[in-house]
Amino acid sequence: MKLKFAFALCAAFELVCGSVAAVAKDVPEKPELHIAAASVGITYLPMLVAQQRGYFKDEGLDVHIAAFSGGSKTLEALLGGSSDIVAGAYSNTITMATKGQHLVVIAAQVICPGWIFGVSQKRQAEVKSARDLKGMRIGVSAPGSSTHMALNYILHKAGLQPSDVSVIGVGQAAGAVAAVRAGQIDALIVNDPSATILTKDGSLIPLENMRTAEGNVKVFGSDYPESSLFATQDFINKYPKTVQAVANAIVRAEKWIAKATPEQVADNVPPEYLVDNKALYADAFRNSRRCIAQNGEITAKGAQTVRDVLSAFDPTVASAKIDLTATYDNRFVEKAAGIQP
Known part of the structure; x- marks a missing residue:
């Protein structure tokens, strides 16, 4: 009887340990993270919700978001070293590739720009x-x-x-x-x-x-991916666990947003970003809701659409040899797909 009990206890212990191991997260190499945001509008909601609902903290990250007036300023912050990641337009990865800078999207926040x-x-x-x-x-x-x-x-x-x-x-x-x-x-x-x-x-x-x-x-001509989180390839190579933690938090936020009511969304936005009032913000969310991504991925079609748009008026982009598959890396959001809000 004692032997059977011991076997049962070991089996239960193994089951519990296995479950704990299954949900255990890697510790980010760089827990303190600075994100330069080109906007704090509704197309940046996944980042704002991840911050407000503590999803970044759950991943072991201490995230500081600095809001800028536009994407050009965030690029200066990133390349100047004052920020680690940019929350900005996917198109930046293409235009910067023509200048020899390798920037890579790790999580898309929208499937369309919402403008x-x-x-x-x-x-x-x-x-x-x-x-x-x-x-x-x-x-x-x-x-x-x-x-x-x-x-x-x-x-x-x-x-x-x-x-x-x-x-x-x-x-x-x-x-x-x-x-x-x-x-x-x-x-x-x-x-x-x-x-x-x-x-x-x-x-x-x-x-x-x-x-x-x-x-x-x-x-x-098609949906146009815009707001994304991107970093230099060097940063991604150096801090892969940190990048994965960011992707986990963003995908989790996108899944929560997909199921939330407009009023719940307004309740989970930092007060300083509500602009006017919660009721109006909820209305604004209704208007832009379809643009919010639900899995954090950049599609090949979306990437090509952005390239085609830029090429139409920018001869530098039109003539450049750019590997679009190198401007985004869906591996992190694909790994985060099983995370629930």
Whole structure:
């Protein structure tokens, strides 16, 4: 009887130990992490939710998020060494590849950019399409940012040159809202919640809606991946466990967002990023919800779409030999696929 009990006890102990081992996480090589964010709009929700709900901490990470006015500034922070990872546009990995910098996406936050491109109410009578924007002032998050690149493509399709308009960096948050309302710009490309704030009160009249499947097909020909988390290849090689921990937290956040109500999402965003109020933020989330990724992957089709868009107006990208498969690495999010919120 004692022998049978001993065997049973050993079996139970082995089962428990096996379960513990199965869920045990690797310890990140670099627990303190600095992320430079090109925006804190709704297309960056996975990162914000992962921070607010403690998913980064659960992975053993102490994450510090620094918000910048646009992607060009985050690249400066990354290459200058003050940040470890960028939360910014996937397109940066392609444009930087033409300059000899190897940046790699480790987790996508969206499958589409969630932008509204619109004209100010004051210019509504003059502007019916992008071809009417010649000579006008157009707001982007920052010169050289992904919003600037998208604007260049929209102008290109309309038969205009980038030099036909004046580009003004206004950010994607309060600065963008204020610039439109004050009449400092004539048109704007912006993500939510600012897009919803401005369209809801009539300050911005949409010309293009890149939050819907139809809108993305109209502008880009397909869904256009944008907001992602990326790092240098050297960082990924040096800190693979840290990178995996980040991917785990982001995928977990995306799965939580996929099941959450708009009100629950608004409740899980840091107060300083709500812009106006929770109810309005919930509305903005409804408008951009389909853009939020659910598995953190960049698809080959999405990558090619971005390359094609950039090549249309940027001869450097058009002529460059770029291995698109080297600009993103889905292995980390694929490994994180089994993690539940």
